[in-house]
Amino acid sequence: MDSTKSLRVIDFGRVSGLRSQTLWHAIAHGVSSGAPPTLSFMQPDESYVSIGYHRGIDELNPHNELPVYRRMVGGGPVYVDDGQYFFQIVVPLAMAPARRGDAIRTLLEPAVEAFNDVGISATLDARNEVVVGDRKICGHAAGQISGSVVVVGNLITRFDHLAAASIVRAPSEVAREEFLAQMRRYVLATPADSGLFLEAATRRYGERLGLGAEPGTLTDEERDQLDVFDTLFVDPEWVDGLSTHQNGMWRAKVKSGVWVGSATCDGHRVTASFHDDEIKEVRVEGPDGTFEEMDQLLAALAANPPI
């Protein structure tokens, strides 16, 4: 395969939760070493939690019993199961725009076209969320791994909002309920045929990158690298990752611009949902009576959105 003119397409089918992460990390190293730009697809055959590179393990529900895998791309902790069909586009660094936001947008646009091709009226909003109306339909993350740029996303054919809301550490049941309510409002499953999506995405990415799509497999080097990642991703030190800075406030993002925050003051807990800097819902837990500091607490929460 001519690595300068081809888009390698690999359909891994159903894979373990671990492999649904490590396979594309191995591809990123392969592309960095000269393998062609690659579009891959896979569906995990089990439920797990995927946590972003910089996020703290202490953001997860301490009662979580699902496997946790730390990815090398961004974003927060997410629940993954077999109702989510994943795609990954991996290109050499030189093929991606230098501005990070532009790189994500450029590498998500063909996926949005593919969603439309299979009957989903998706758009890419100003915050780079793939949405139908105002509801998020695709979880995505991106990063530079070695000398390649990776954008990962999913076709959500079925979404378990309750399970997704349960994986995060919440400071109270009220906060978790509010997070769940906002997830139900703003995260939408879009059942579509994954095979058709694969065909459409292959066509759209090939057109966008100006490359002819060709079925491919992992290189020997990528297989070796896969072994490395299979070991690394279950290493407790890697999974635990870095500590976080929460400033005493709890924040959980539903989608870009929509989040739930919670903090305490004088024995009261205030939980609020925020939509584009507007406070939409406020719930107060604590003793009866006037809580004069609530305005200040809400202002402090509003000033500290999750990024």
Add this chain to the structure above:
Amino acid sequence: MTSLRIKGFEVRTDRLYDLVHHMWVKDVGDGRVRIGMDSLGVETSGTLAHLSAVAVGTVVSRGEPFGSLEAEKYVGPLVAPLSGTIVAVNDEVFSDPRKVESDPYESGWMIEMETADLAAERGGMIEGNDAIARRFAEKVTEYRLEGVLAE
């Protein structure tokens, strides 16, 4: 310290620049240099959400990552502009990356390194008022032509 405004971007001429990775290097004496991100790097990164750095005492080679940044769910490396040992990390910046955006050349510094031979390392970087102004302007123009920066 001399501050210049080049096509809308601030640049300080009292330091060296690696314009490939948008890092500045300032000699702070005793074989130590302070390292941070230049204003073009800040602009092209987007809103910084997270920063991380390797531990103090780590030896890093030029061109290798000394940490990572995350903006808009995109994780990328922070690339060392020279080789040496990391001797200090600016904890304030790593706790609140917004400081890099608000003051990239002073309080937004990221790390300090000890380098065995700064004179030898200088060759790969840009220094001097004229060279810095010219190369920075060229980079802005290049980014505008590529659509990386708005006009």
